[in-house]
Amino acid sequence: xxxxxxxxxxxxxxxxxxxxxxxxxxxxxxxxxxxxxxxxxxxxxxxxxxxxxxxxxxxxxxxxxxxxxxxxxxxxxxxxxxxxxxxxxxxxxxxxxxxxxxxxxxxxxxxxxxxxxxxxxxxxxxxxxxxxxxxxxxxxxxxxxxxxxxxxxxxxxxxxxxxxxxxxxxxxxxxxxxxxxxxxxxxxxxxxxxxxxxxxxxxxxxxxxxxxxxxxxxxxxxxxxxxxxxxxxxxxxxxxxxxxxxxxxxxxxxxxxxxxxxxxxxxxxxxxxxxxxxxxxxxxxxxxxxxxxxxxxxxxxxxxxxxxxxxxxxxx
Amino acid sequence: xxxxxxxxxxxxxxxxxxxxxxxxxxxxxxxxxxxxxxxxxxxxxxxxxxxxxxxxxxxxxxxxxxxxxxxxxxxxxxxxxxxxxxxxxxxxxxxxxxxxxxxxxxxxxxxxxxxxxxxxxxxxxxxxxxxxxx
Numbered sequence: 001x002x003x004x005x006x007x008x009x010x011x012x013x014x015x016x017x018x019x020x021x022x023x024x025x026x027x028x029x030x031x032x033x034x035x036x037x038x039x040x041x042x043x044x045x046x047x048x049x050x051x052x053x054x055x056x057x058x059x060x061x062x063x064x065x066x067x068x069x070x071x072x073x074x075x076x077x078x079x080x081x082x083x084x085x086x087x088x089x090x091x092x093x094x095x096x097x098x099x100x101x102x103x104x105x106x107x108x109x110x111x112x113x114x115x116x117x118x119x120x121x122x123x124x125x126x127x128x129x130x131x132x133x134x135x136x137x138x139x140x141x142x143x144x145x146x147x148x149x150x151x152x153x154x155x156x157x158x159x160x161x162x163x164x165x166x167x168x169x170x171x172x173x174x175x176x177x178x179x180x181x182x183x184x185x186x187x188x189x190x191x192x193x194x195x196x197x198x199x200x201x202x203x204x205x206x207x208x209x210x211x212x213x214x215x216x217x218x219x220x221x222x223x224x225x226x227x228x229x230x231x232x233x234x235x236x237x238x239x240x241x242x243x244x245x246x247x248x249x250x251x252x253x254x255x256x257x258x259x260x261x262x263x264x265x266x267x268x269x270x271x272x273x274x275x276x277x278x279x280x281x282x283x284x285x286x287x288x289x290x291x292x293x294x295x296x297x298x299x300x301x302x303x304x305x306x307x308x309x310x311x312x313x314x315x316x
Numbered sequence: 317x318x319x320x321x322x323x324x325x326x327x328x329x330x331x332x333x334x335x336x337x338x339x340x341x342x343x344x345x346x347x348x349x350x351x352x353x354x355x356x357x358x359x360x361x362x363x364x365x366x367x368x369x370x371x372x373x374x375x376x377x378x379x380x381x382x383x384x385x386x387x388x389x390x391x392x393x394x395x396x397x398x399x400x401x402x403x404x405x406x407x408x409x410x411x412x413x414x415x416x417x418x419x420x421x422x423x424x425x426x427x428x429x430x431x432x433x434x435x436x437x438x439x440x441x442x443x444x445x446x447x448x449x450x
């Protein structure tokens with residue numbers, strides 16, 4: 001094989017195995033177990049929703065996808081696109097593939113948007129109705145997260161993910177790094193909170209997200225069972241891991257080469273997972289209007305304030 | 317620790333299909349599936365038959381609901397287990413003569429487990445759920 005072919009095969013291996021699809025799904029299942037355990041510890045066994053292994057009947061079941069519902073190609077392809085996009089995000093964050101913040105955001109848009117489009121393409125009115133709610137949830141994370149990414153790029157002067165991680169490796173965790181002074185630190189702290197809130201919606205967690213594990217399923221999930229449903233569940237599980245991974249990589253100093261730094265990175269990811277779990281366990285699912293107010297309004301406003309403060313800090 | 321273990325246990329997604337009857341069995345099934353004991357039984361109610369690992373059927377299979385009922389059963393995955401609950405669903409019950417062409421659910425759906433009674437015994441139903449969830 002030529003050198004070019006080897007590089008191509010290597011990149012495919014990254015996307016499929018490590019740190020791509022397989023790695024993301026294994027870590028996502030671990031995050032799911034932590035979240036389920038946190039919910040059980042806080043609320044007892046009587047909390048709403050299935051247990052960590054509650055999806056077993058989905059994957060074991062033979063499919064019953066109705067002819068009158070979503071197009072067959074849509075229900076098979078959209079979850080695969082989502083998982084593939086999130087695997088690519090994981091590869092970029094962990095430094096196995098190169099990519100800038102715009103590509104990262106675009107992949108996240110594709111991943112989250114695939115669910116919305118699948119629901120809206122369905123001829124099932126119940127699926128379509130939930131599709132619009134998912135669209136509100138989509139805007140609740142996309143708008144504030146885009147502004148938070150701008151604040152990160154402004155603070156670091158870097159547009160690549162590896163550049164942002166390298167900046168933090170040299171100067172420390174972003175909210176505490178001295179570069180840019182107090183205004184920049186306050187701005188990044190605001191952006192961090194906005195990003196955390198937006199990741200709740202991105203991962204489909206309560207109160208801002210539309211989930212398939214913790215309440216009565218709606219949207220495209222009402223249309224499918226069997227293998228397509230398992231693929232959708234895989235997409236949600238992948239998002240559960242990508243959300244804390246992004247927060248740590250962009251704001252809390254992502255993974256670096258030394259062994260002790262990897263241990264710290266794992267601990268930071270675990271901490272963010274725990275915070276997301278507590279938010280999910282103690283909240284009720286918000287309605288579309290509340291999601292818009294708290295996502296686009298509160299988190300978006302906080303992200304804009306963070307961007308302005310960061311700009312003032314960096315400029316002065 | 318027991319809270320944690322109960323929270324992590326796998327649960328079978330159950331869908332309740334209510335057909336014609338007085339509603340007593342249906343109310344009891346709803347109470348048991350949604351109530352405090354559901355987590356310990358290893359079941360969680362789901363909102364669509366397409367996700368169901370367990371289909372719980374109450375009431376008589378009658379002419380007015382036959383088409384809708386058949387559609388719900390058809391939407392369930394092939395590996396779904398069916399639990400038929402109550403005398404009406406089993407082709408008997410006090411409303412047998414008042415109903416329009418009532419039939420036993422078992423004539424239309426292959427039942428894996430049956431719980432007879434009018435009304436049913438809660439303990440008997442919970443035992444059937446435990447067996448179905450295994």
